[in-house]
Amino acid sequence: MVACASLGSAADPVRAPLVVELFTSQGCSSCPPADRLLGELAKRPDVIALSFHVNYWDRLGWKDPFAGEATTARQHGYARALAQSYVYTPEMVVNGVVHDPGNSPGSVSRLLAQGTARGKLVVQPVVKSAADKSLVISLPAWRDAPAALDVWLVTYDAAHTTKVLHGENRGETLVNRHVVRSVEKLAVWNGAAASWTVGQTARSVAVLVQRRDFGPIVGAARWDSAAAD
Numbered sequence: 001m002v003a004c005a006s007l008g009s010a011a012d013p014v015r016a017p018l019v020v021e022l023f024t025s026q027g028c029s030s031c032p033p034a035d036r037l038l039g040e041l042a043k044r045p046d047v048i049a050l051s052f053h054v055n056y057w058d059r060l061g062w063k064d065p066f067a068g069e070a071t072t073a074r075q076h077g078y079a080r081a082l083a084q085s086y087v088y089t090p091e092m093v094v095n096g097v098v099h100d101p102g103n104s105p106g107s108v109s110r111l112l113a114q115g116t117a118r119g120k121l122v123v124q125p126v127v128k129s130a131a132d133k134s135l136v137i138s139l140p141a142w143r144d145a146p147a148a149l150d151v152w153l154v155t156y157d158a159a160h161t162t163k164v165l166h167g168e169n170r171g172e173t174l175v176n177r178h179v180v181r182s183v184e185k186l187a188v189w190n191g192a193a194a195s196w197t198v199g200q201t202a203r204s205v206a207v208l209v210q211r212r213d214f215g216p217i218v219g220a221a222r223w224d225s226a227a228a229d
Contacts, residue, residue: 018115019048019208019220022102023075023091024176026064027057029168033103034090039159039177041108048206048222050156052180054089062167066160066176070183077214095119096210096217123219125151125207130197135223137186137207138195145191149218150210153186155203158226178204188212201225 022038024031035051042049054075055067079087082099092102094115102108123145126138139151159177164170181203186196189209198205202225209219 017046017048017121017220017222018112019050019095019121019206019217020102020112020115021050021052021074021078021093023052023054023071023087023089023093025054025057025067025089026162026164026169026174026176027060027062027167028089030101030103031090032169032172032174034092034101035174035176037102037105037108038092039175042177047112048208048220049178050154050180050206051176051178052183053176054087056087057089057167060167062164062169065162066179066181071180074183074214081214095121096215119216121217121219123209125209125219125221127205127207127221127223129223133200135198135201135205136195137198139189139193139209139219141193142191145189146211147190148212149189149191150212151186151189151196152208152210153182153184153198154180154206154208155182155201156180156206157203 020041024035038049038051041047052071053064053066054072075087078093090101090103091099092111093099094111097119098114100107100111123142128136130136157179160179162174164172204225205223207221208217210217
């Protein structure tokens with residue numbers, strides 16, 4: 001109850017959401033508190049919460065079933081962009097501009113405030129389901145857009161519960177929410193009005209518009225597969 005209250009209320013959605021990316025691993029004993037806090041953030045309408053599982057802790061005895069090269073590469077991209085000397089877990093990145101372990105309610109609240117102040121979202125993608133169940137992603141014209149922006153397509157599952165048999169979390173049953181299953185660059189966008197069609201998916205989708213080379217996120221939207229049913 002304290003964690004929920006300290007992370008803010010979900011009663012007043014805002015136009016431009018915060019994007020919270022948690023880099024985590026089921027093989028990391030420090031990660032479950034951050035996983036739980038991300039689960040609370042996932043309930044908020046003003047937050048796009050995404051759990052990116054990285055694979056470099058697999059060597060500790062437990063292979064994270066949701067970790068992969070693409071999710072791990074994204075964290076390494078942020079490490080370069082944010083001038084970090086190393087990657088670590090747990091790591092929360094907000095709007096692509098600030099990072100912190102994010103493993104306590106107070107630290108998450110501070111991180112959200114910093115992300116809001118330093119990385120406001122200024123463009124709003126639109127994601128709609130077409131008659132054939134494909135998804136149409138649209139971006140309005142943005143006259144003051146930088147020369148080029150990356151448009152990322154992220155698919156994720158609502159939740160997974162895993163009984164961990166080995167490694168640092170041996171014997172624990174972990175619940176991970178908004179678990180990323182794929183991340184790919186959909187397009188490079190120059191600010192002109194544009195739209196893209198992607199195939200059918202049973203998973204939820206987030207669209208992130210980001211300055212090149214893992215810079216600040218300037219736009220984001222999500223499409224909830226459960227709400228669309």
